[in-house]
Amino acid sequence: MNTGYYHNKKHSPDWVLLLAYLFLVVFGWFNIYSSAIEPDSPVIFDISQKYGMQFIWLCTSLVLGILILYIINPNTYEAIAPVLYVFILLLLIAVIFVGRDVNGSRSWFEIGPVKFQPAELSKISTSLLLAYTMSKFNFHLDNMKDAATIACIILIPMATIVLEKETGSALVYAGFIFMLFRQGLSGWFLSFGFLMIFLFVLTMVSSPLVAIVCAFGIHLLIVGLASRNLSIAFLVNVLICILLAVIRPLSEWIMNMGSTATDAIASVDIDMNTRALEAESNILEKQDLVFGVLKPEVLAILLIVPAFVWLYLNCIRKRLHFIKYLAISLVSSIIIIFSVNFIFENVLQAHQRARIENLLGITEDLHGIGYNVFQSKIAIGSGGWIGKGFLNGTQTKFNFVPEQSTDFIFCTVGEEWGFLGSLFLVAVYMTLIIRLIILAERQNSKFAMIYGYCVACCLFMHVFINMGMTMGLLPVIGIPLPFLSYGGSSMWSFTILLAIFVKLDMENKRKMYY
Template identity: 35%
Template sequence: MNNHQRSFFFNVDWITVLIYLALCTIGLFNIHAAVYDENHPHIYDLSTSSGHQLIFIISGIVIGSVILLLESRFLSALSPAIYVVTILLLILVLVIGRGVGGNQAWIDLGGGFKLQPSEFAKFATCLLLARYLSATNVKVTDTKSLMIAGGIILLPMMLIKMQPDDGSTLVFCSLILVLYREGLSSYFLIIGGLLATLFITSLMFEAWQVVTVVVIAAALLIFMLKRNRTMVLKLLIGTIISIGFVFAAKPLYEKALKPHQRARIDIVLGLSKDKKHVGYNQNQAKIAIGSGRVWGKGYLQGTQTKYSFVPAQSTDFIFCTVGEEWGFAGSVTVMGLFLFLLLRIIQIAERQRAPFSRIYGYGVASIIFCHVLINIAMAIGIMPVIGIPLPFISYGGSSLWSFTILLFILLKLDSNRMGMNWA
């Protein structure tokens, strides 16, 4: 082994690689449990979903290894081309895409294999966003720079929304955390949080009740800041906008979302009872997770899993299998691994010398965090059902490969961080 190979070997963050392999292994065993068939009892049986996932994992490891052998500069240089190709695929899927679960999100490649471009759009967007924000004289505090950065994020979002894939669309919103890390004013996050709060409360209460609270709160703040005319003026403008938003919330809610989407949200917020069994998936998911109690029912012993009470149990609701068969202990272990992975990614991002690598690292953390948060929150019933996979654990080649590429690009950048001061 020469010095270059030895340096490469020791510079790769193997702790992150081990977490990745652990999550993939957990996913493989839970997929096997979710689709277990006594006529095909072996986890490596290629006629089953677990057999397919094993191939996806092996090929994912190969893809990750190839990425680690690439020249780091190519990743930045090729980011515009990768982004353009992904955008073209997102347009193509709207033309020839195959519908699955109500979404026209897949391109049929033949042989039973389907490609989901929206999954690959995540790392493509992170790459181009990092390339742009790391350029000289680009600052998110500048309106023009912020609009261009926003455009990079919004373009794939709009195309994915047209499929329509609301879950994947929502994930791209997490990239605002990247902009915040690079200097975006906290006012944007505060305003976003306030608008989200107003929106939810406007659905739960009458408009006049919400407006009354807003006016009283604004009056108290104005009284406290009456000597600061600039702040008083901003508060008055903000109050007027908030009142208008409150009255517009329900009409917007009814027009922007489909009936089944509104029904899911209404059930979570307690605005209606589930008389039509719209929340069947979520109810069964909560039953499955709750039935596992502390230590679980044991591997391959889950009754909710075995009798397929939970739809999409190997994909969107894979966490139910974890909860039922591994119990609270297993669920906490899986969530702990994800927390460890996210903290590790942030640590990797912060130790980069090149802005491109740091920005990309925060993009990786944002995407994975959003997926984990929404998927698990959906499974335990505190968020409405949104079809997005649990990273590295849910069944699917496109999902596993895209997350593998997303993560291993960061590992490659990190392995060469001491020699990177460009961008």
């Protein structure tokens, strides 16, 4: 380890994290000012406006941070983790019944003038309990019981938050899989997760048949790799690609030929319209006969399935151990592909469906569902290289972009600070997250290390999902951008989340060099 470097700073918080944090909260406050500025009360401290309130949240967060860094005993966290978890979980459940209905979701407590969202706090308690559980002696992820415990810790608050209709916040919990990966979860799980998402999207944008061909293709490559028949697997895949890429346009071209022929008939004489229609339907029928059975996808499946089975049997003969997981993966891929429709129609809510359809370009509705994203893209896009300058944005003013100071705050950054400003912001976030990972790796206490990873995961999910949403990369998922978005709940909870780790890190250094 790098001795001496920390020698004179043994009690100081990590300066990279601290600087990044301070930059983000202040930058966020300025952007909220710019996006919500009221000409009648342009003072940034005016607490009747959002920017004035954000200043209060900022100050109180700093106080909270100082409390955590210098007053509270860091050993407390490990001790209270289970109690805290249960307490917050009860709040999560309670809010479903007594919470205030905001845009259809019941996730806000309202006590007098104070509003807060327990879902934000739950990220802290869940991270703490995960760290607590996994750092216990004798904990092994391979152990079914331990794995089940971890799954419960993550899934219970997640499910509760889904019941609050805050699906976006629940999605953040999926990020813990990266922490689990570091703690011993097989990389195949991660790959499997990505594969499922990929197949889901592929099914949506093209067709189940194409998705199945693709699923077989990927598994074929793996089997090929395992059975040392990679070249065959590769060859088959190339063939399939050619089949899909060439035959489909070819058949469409032939169909077009057919219909231009009938168009020609139609143009000869209007009276012959009916005859032309008949002729057209005849041609279409014939085409259905030929291309209905001999769709390129069907041909592809006929080609790839035998190849896969052959290589798979080859693997079984070689008694390769992992082969059964591959089968499970393939079967679940196919199940996913066929249940996409079901999930889409029955599990997702109407607005979620609409958001996904809009993202994938299946429906285009610039004034309805697509309005937010379209306006948001306009705002960001209009920034150009260096942006329009602080307070000079025109798009993020006056509700061209809805929710511009909360979930869509990144639009203001994009418009007023341009590509360079946005690039810098992304860089700051990534520095923060990577620094968290590096520091987590340096922890001697397993508790601190796992907690550090949890913090990194939460921040990563928030940043990536939020920015991806404003740029139109991901469907609209209403979660705040950490430290930048307007709001007390998120500001406080992200501050606490981060500060606890900074304190744990300070404690780690103290123990090492004291």
